Amino acid sequence: MKELIFSRIFLSLILLSSFSPAIARGGELTSLSSGLRNISYAGSTRRLFQENQSQSSVDKAHGYMTNADLEKAIMEFARRCSNISRIYSIGKSVNGVPLWVIEISDKPGKEEAEPAFKFIGNVHGDEPVGRELLILLANWICDNQMKDPLARLIIQNVHLHILPSMNPDGFSIKRRGNANNIDLNRDFPDQFSPLNDDEDMRQPETRAIMNWLKEIHFTASASLHGGALVANYPWDGTPDRKSHYFSCPDDETFRFMASTYSRSHYNMSLSTEFQGGITNGASWYPIYGGMQDWNYIYAGCFELTLEISDNKWPDAKELPIIWEYNRMSMLNLVASLVKTGVHGRIFSSDSGRPLPGFIMIKGINYTVKAGRAFADYHRMLAPEGKYQVVATVPGYKLKTTSIWLGAEATTVDFILDPEVTPGDGKLLKSICDCNNEREARRVLAGFFWGPHLEIYFVLAVILAFLCILLQRRIKSNLSRSRQITKRSIVV
Structure with missing residues (x-):
């Protein structure tokens, strides 16, 4: 009996060890592994990591900004960098948290003949790395506006809009979905799925994004996710709902944009799972109701989905190195709006x-x-x-x-x-x-029939009187002329 028990345990261990890491776009799925990290995995296999279940929520969030901290950081940035920025809200979350946006430009808030780019972080509540990196990006541009050519190029030629957190409620409860437990990256209208056609059924965070793009015409954008290390581009879905490469009309352009990010990254392009560190979304695994495809189809905006950290919620001590690995990628992607095309x-x-x-x-x-x-x-x-x-x-x-x-x-x-x-x-x-x-x-009618009417009436009377005098003078001259003629004829 004991031999039978030991043999079953041994067989179970073999089966568990044979499972490959689960795939996750934006943290869709998590792997069976936990507690391990592979941030500098040049050339090695990408691995996805579930949060350590033994850790408490307090431990996991330690070192990350709370929603109150994030709002304070945004307002402090606005005070310190007021010459190149403005702060505005595009709406509120289910629980009433403002969705604050930082705009960076030499003329913030003014429409110019320049392209606009947006970054969105924290689409999924349990992927907080993006919100931290976007605050670091804004502050880096501000600190280097006078000394770095790339910072000056972006400020002078692009209107950069940064939404650090699209899902503050999900972040607070450390859950993927929002306060209604809805995955916001499955809540947009989709070309292959009619499920999201009812606008009244969409979440307030989703509607805020859609209304935002009605007001501002963005040329390109990117959302920051966690759970993998790859630059993902459209299409995200397929008509037959099967996983295979399904290209959009601008497939070549999207591959270029994704490669711009991947090649500028410390090690994303070295991936052995994704050639060049980029992937077509449908080829990876299809999703429906995603924000990326909606941007391209309905808003005329070229959007990428950027997976910037293998671990969805890494220890806060790792944030500085993750920032350094992604900094040039983020800057070069924004700068590509004016450097190419x-x-x-x-x-x-x-x-x-x-x-x-x-x-x-x-x-x-x-x-x-x-x-x-x-x-x-x-x-x-x-x-x-x-x-x-x-x-x-x-x-x-x-x-x-x-x-x-x-x-x-x-x-x-x-x-x-x-x-x-x-x-x-x-x-x-x-x-x-x-x-x-x-x-x-x-305007012409208003000018003539407005307060000037009395003046024009007086002028008309004077003009008529002058015309009468002129007619009498002409008749008198004509009469004299006839008399002179007769005299000349009479001999």
């Missing part, structure tokens, strides 16, 4: 005013919208390639130009001609033309 503005040839139109790349089924105020566009593209760029505006002739995009960014401004109607040769009026013409009529 094609940028420019769209104008009207007849008036010279900006036209908020659209930019397309032939062969890529995706449209980028130009800004409303300055008609500026910022189109992310993989470098070292030939592209045909097309600008379109309703009521204007489209224009196409070919570019060779090298390692640096290219600027292309478009001047579009109004369309002509087929029959009478008249120019078609664009929507902007009609609005401007109606406004001109309104």
Whole structure:
């Protein structure tokens, strides 16, 4: 009997040792291993780690900022770096915690013909590393604004928005979901799943993000997660719900963006599990209702999901080294908005005013919208390639130009001609033309029929009197002229 018991125990140990680490995007799953870490695992196998269940919640959170600490750090940053920043909230969590955002720019809060980038941390409550790193990033840019070229480039050419914590309630209870126990990275509208189509059913944190992107047109963004070490890019899901590579229209551009992060990282690109330290989300494992795909489809924003730490909740003592490993990756990803791609503005040839139109790349089924105020566009593209760029505006002739995009960014401004109607040769009026013409009529009518009416009546009476005098003088001169003529004829 004892031999049978020992043999079963021995067999169980063999089976347990044969399990491979579980895969987790943003901490979706956790491995059977615990207590081990592999931060500098150059070339070795990635391992995911569950929190040590023997540790208390207090021990796990020791050294991390509480929500109150985080808010205090944000306000302190605003006070210390007021010349390059502003603080605003995009909404509140289920429990009423403000979702604070830091904007960094040389003209914070003002719309410019510049690209905008956003970082979002703590999407999952039990992945707090991102919120710590984003505060460190903001302070690093502030501290180095006068001495580091990369910091100056970002401040002067990009509007950087940082949301350190999207899920403060989940962080407080040290749980993946929010206060309603909903996974916020499964709560967005999805192209393959109709489950999230009811806006009233979405969480307040999700709605806050969606409304945020209605107000600000972000060119690109990234969310910070934990539980792996890889840069993940769209698509996240597949039509058949099976795990396989499923590319989006801008697959090459996303691979370039993900590689920009991975190659700048201390060891992400050395992964033996993910070639080059990057992965297509659907190839890893499909998810639905993710924030990454929603950004690209519905908001015109190129977003990455960055897994920045093998351990979802590492000891706080490891945060400085994790920050150093990710610092250049975060900076270079933001800087890539102005260092690469094609940028420019769209104008009207007849008036010279900006036209908020659209930019397309032939062969890529995706449209980028130009800004409303300055008609500026910022189109992310993989470098070292030939592209045909097309600008379109309703009521204007489209224009196409070919570019060779090298390692640096290219600027292309478009001047579009109004369309002509087929029959009478008249120019078609664009929507902007009609609005401007109606406004001109309104202003003109207000000017003539406003408080100036009495003045114009007096002037009209004087003018009429002068006309009568002039007519009498003309008749008198004409009568004399006839008399002189008669005299000349009479002999």
